[in-house]
Amino acid sequence: MKVLVHVSLKPGVLDPQGRAIHHSLEGLGFGGVSDVRVGREIALEVADDTSDEALEDMCRRLLANTVIENYRIEKL
Amino acid sequence: MKVLVHVSLKPGVLDPQGRAIHHSLEGLGFGGVSDVRVGREIALEVADDTSDEALEDMCRRLLANTVIENYRIEKL
Numbered sequence: 001m002k003v004l005v006h007v008s009l010k011p012g013v014l015d016p017q018g019r020a021i022h023h024s025l026e027g028l029g030f031g032g033v034s035d036v037r038v039g040r041e042i043a044l045e046v047a048d049d050t051s052d053e054a055l056e057d058m059c060r061r062l063l064a065n066t067v068i069e070n071y072r073i074e075k076l
Numbered sequence: 077m078k079v080l081v082h083v084s085l086k087p088g089v090l091d092p093q094g095r096a097i098h099h100s101l102e103g104l105g106f107g108g109v110s111d112v113r114v115g116r117e118i119a120l121e122v123a124d125d126t127s128d129e130a131l132e133d134m135c136r137r138l139l140a141n142t143v144i145e146n147y148r149i150e151k152l
Contacts, residue, residue, distance in 0.1 A: 006117055021118065024138055030130060032123030041082055041115040042097065047108030054106060062100055 001048045002076040003055060007064045008039035039069075077124045078152040079131060083140045084115035115145075 009015050015037050022036040042063055046055075055073050064071040085091050091113050098112040118139055122131075131149050140147040 008117070008119070018118075021138065025134060028134075028137060030134055032126055033120060034123075035119075035121035037119045039117040039119065041084070041117040042094075043084070043111075043113040043115065044109060045111035047110075050108055058101060058104075058106055061104060062097065 001046055001050065003044045003046055003050075004074040004076060005042040005044065005055075005059055005063050006039060006072040006074065007042065007059075007069050008071075009037060010068055010070055013068045077122055077126065079120045079122055079126075080150040080152060081118040081120065081131075081135055081139050082115060082148040082150065083118065083135075083145050084147075085113060086144055086146055089144045 017038045018036040021038065022033060025033050025036070044058075052073075059071045059073065060066055093114045094112040097114065098109060101109050101112070120134075128149075135147045135149065136142055
């Protein structure tokens with residue numbers, strides 16, 4: 001089973017990578033961009049009997065830093 | 077308009093970050109994981125009249141390295 005874990009910074013947490021991209025887009029002449037935030041998308045290939053609890057556990061213990069990041073699990 | 081750009085390594089391109097996560101998951105006792113690949117998810121807030129062409133252009137020129145990465149544009 002393929003699982004996508006979307007990890008994004010919580011609102012309010014500073015995102016220097018996003019700001020750098022925003023600045024570069026403006027430098028390249030792309031106007032009209034008002035915000036850029038960068039997150040991770042982790043694609044896992046797991047056994048079909050992997051429980052939702054195990055997936056949550058992976059996110060909380062390793063894939064996301066829940067102090068500053070949110071995560072969302074998407075099963076494909 | 078909110079746009080998500082999903083950037084992932086092309087198949088066959090080595091992903092050391094994914095391998096490190098895979099190894100760590102096994103170390104934490106999570107069996108049954110057969111593959112891990114790490115990509116980026118860039119959330120853009122752009123003007124509503126931004127053309128698809130401009131978005132493609134942003135991806136090709138800055139957001140993705142098309143030699144080794146694929147990208148997918150998702151409008152929300």
